[in-house]
Amino acid sequence: MDCNSKQLIKFLKKHIDHKRIKHSVNTAREAVMLAKRYGVDEQKAYIAGMTHDVAKGKCRFGLNKLAKEYNVIIDEFEISNPELTHGKLGAEIVSRQLGIRDKEILSAIRWHTTGRADMSMLEKIIYIADIIEPGRKFKGIGEIKKLAYEDIDAAMISALEQVMKFVQSRGFALHSKSIEAYQYLKEREEKKKLGI
Template sequence: MKLSEYREIIRPRLSDYRYRHCVNVAQQARHLAELYGADPQKAETAGILHDIMKDTDPEEQLSVIQEAGIMLSEIEKSSHKLWHAISGAAFVKMRLGIVDEDILKAIRYHTTGRAGMSLLEKIIFIADFTSAERDFDGAAELKKLVEKDLRQAILEGLCYTIRDLAGRRKTIHPDALAAYNEILLHS
């Protein structure tokens, strides 16, 4: 399928803000793929689809997760914000027939990251932070950083997530901590 077809699929499922975000993430993902040597088309596809379930009712998300035979961990059950990544990957596999494991994983892990991320997964993780409309504290610096140092930018993204969650006394998914530790220890 082409980008324009995926746009049509996500449009009615998302708010205006979220739709714009997905278009921007797709564009940033393509740019970063060209910059760092990943497949630009896969990056664009994963980018446009990464938040496909973000505005979907939690109950419906859970039923997609269940249909895919996925068991949520205790932390995943407690953190509703993680559901859209899990249900999103399941949805595009089951309903859109996407079979590329790299694209599926990029969607699945875009919120937490994980140890052993592929280049495509890293690009989607950080494109989500650095898309054009992002304006959180430090967004401008992160957009600059990702142009010259992918590793450092991902580390900053993970720090932002971990700090934010700890600051709000929320649980932190072990995949996020594993991604953070791996960067410090092995790259």
């Protein structure tokens, strides 16, 4: 992969506004720090962090049109929650328009909106970096930030609990993949405690 920051910024400018580019740069920086901490390929973390939100901010019509064009299957839940489709579509855009074929990078972009059970370390890094980058401000972020560098699974549990609270407070439903991600991590945490 020979994607440098200039090429990536040029690519992002075609799709997202300045504010989202800033968030992407911050996410990439945080992702690289987490990659260092957990021994993950830093270049992959950088590229995934920079491009994870490339499909964000498109209107429902734009997302659906792109999904059709790229043969991306959008489930019922995602049709009524278009915000959640930008991970799937982002991975397609990065693959087709930037020529990135690395499965780990594409999968980290794809799953950053909902999470899933048994996530790879790079997937968890992008999920967490997206939430704790320095531009983010919300109640409970301090706890997730602290855990992120100590135990990324514990940070994931804390982040998913925050997402659950937020979603419930707005009267929305949680995506089944997020529930699976949470249950998987909680089961692992339990087994760890029991020494299984």
